[in-house]
Amino acid sequence: MVRSVVIVISLSVAVLIYLNLLNAGLALFAGLATALVLRHSYSGFCRKVSAQLLKLSIVGLGFGLNLQGLWQTTQDTFLITFISIAVAIATGVVVFKLMKIHHQTGLLITSGTAICGGSAIAAVSQAIKSHPDRTAMAVTVVFLLNIVALYTFPYIGHWLDLTQYQFGIWAALAIHDTSSVVGAASQYGDASLQIATATKLARTLWIIPVTLLASVWFNGHKSRLNLPVFIVFFVLASAANSAIPSFAPVFQQISEIAKFFLIFALYLLGLGITPQVIKQVDSKPLIMGAILWLVLAVVSLALVIYL
Template sequence: MGNLSERFSKLRESSDWLAAGLFFLLSLICLLTSISSAVALLLGIILAVSLGNPCIKLAQRVIGLLLKFSVVGLGFGMSVQQAIDASQNGFLLTVSSIVFTLILGALTASRMGLTRHAGQLISSGTAICGGSAIAAVAPVIKAGPRDISVALGVVFILNSVALFVFPPIGHWLSMTQEQFGLWSAIAIHDTSSVVGASASYGAEALAIATTVKLGRALWIIPLSLLMAVISGGSVRKITIPWFIGLFILAMLANSFVPGVEMFNTEIVEWSKRGLVLTLFLIGSTMTRELLKSVGIMPMVYGIFLWVAIASSSLTFIMYG
């Protein structure tokens, strides 16, 4: 019996080494080659589900920072006028979609058997910007680890699905780049998949989606204040998305500082590579344990809110 246990232990160790080796090899491939965002995400998911990811804690630490720096780098490929135009076109839809999603979420969460905190976190992530909104709101409402993990699981799974589903739908409906960029920014949860989906659609879609999505992310602050009042939480725990300020500075530099054009193309290209790597890392955290931990009703609730915001915003953009 002891020998059998020892053999299983060694087999497990060799499997972990193989998974770790593949993790770092695929990370380099995603960073240094022209793999698409969807392929990178799929590679991460396949690795996590088939072999597991012994480097999952490292991936989780890197994802947030790499995403922020990559988004800032994209600012060097956009002009201030582009940002103003995109913000004007998307402001009303942004505000109305956030309010609609939060109200719909509040009315339906308890009826679907969700705890109050789980409902608040999933609706916040759907309304604004996925995992970032959940991370910002969770300490304000004093959510427990279970509710946080469930909410993150729901949002990450649906966020991954969006990266594969949205571009084909856009092409099927013959959406313009402006329409698709706006729709992606409103209806996809996380900034990483918004950028990934819109980048595959075109440069104009990418510029519009990124600008509108980052403007949307600023609503984390008033949402956190609202949740603090409702839940009796502490406003001191509210976090400000500082990287959006750096993104604006990058756009200003690209628009008005002489000489930036000498290196802005390379910065944007490496930023896109960084976002592809980010999506691979996100995929590598989608382990079987995470999928099992979500539960049926939280997933149904998340899908319900997602379909509601995606279909209503699509109707407004196409026919409004």
């Protein structure tokens, strides 16, 4: 019975998204409300499908971006990206030591906040051979804070009267996971979405040095590095857009379809947040994650406005 209701609601949400009646925030809320009311047992499946659908959507968005513009955005934002990541890592190390949080949990939350949420946590957890429970805790903390960011950032951006460019960079630097970055930016505007996507994926590349440093710190040797493959395909899609201008209408259509699936992926993300998931969160890691995130949000916003 529960399964049938979930399927009917999901199909209804898909139709509403197609009709442009649900944005990213409302889709996520619809998934969250459904999960909390029905208390279904498919949270793991929903989160897994959401993660894969998100990656495909990001690749699709690449067809709507010009490679030259992508490279220019990466160059323009390199300095503030580096500074924000350095501040996040330094602050995270200090906070988890002061709060006496286990070093593995603290480092995973720090990495997820500084780089790209779940992807960074997954890569670093392999490098430091983290206990599965600590990895799950870090992912859940970052996951919950992502949801807060998805709703609050667009309102703060409008309140501060940030431009599309400023908001896109700020969202890319201050929000953990790619899904929430593109979700928040899509609510702010198409230009913001393009800038945020390019900047966020450039930030994601910092997984490589951060994972290497974590491996050396814990193990004293290099560990296997995991660069998300979807980033490579995103760049290739952008390169195709630049190299074959005659296909521009087709590429634009692919990009629009990707936006649909992106919002549906956020619905599935919310659908994966059951009461059981929320109960797994310990207060100290959650407080640490919130402190670290607020510091990163304030510092990155100052960098965007004044640097």
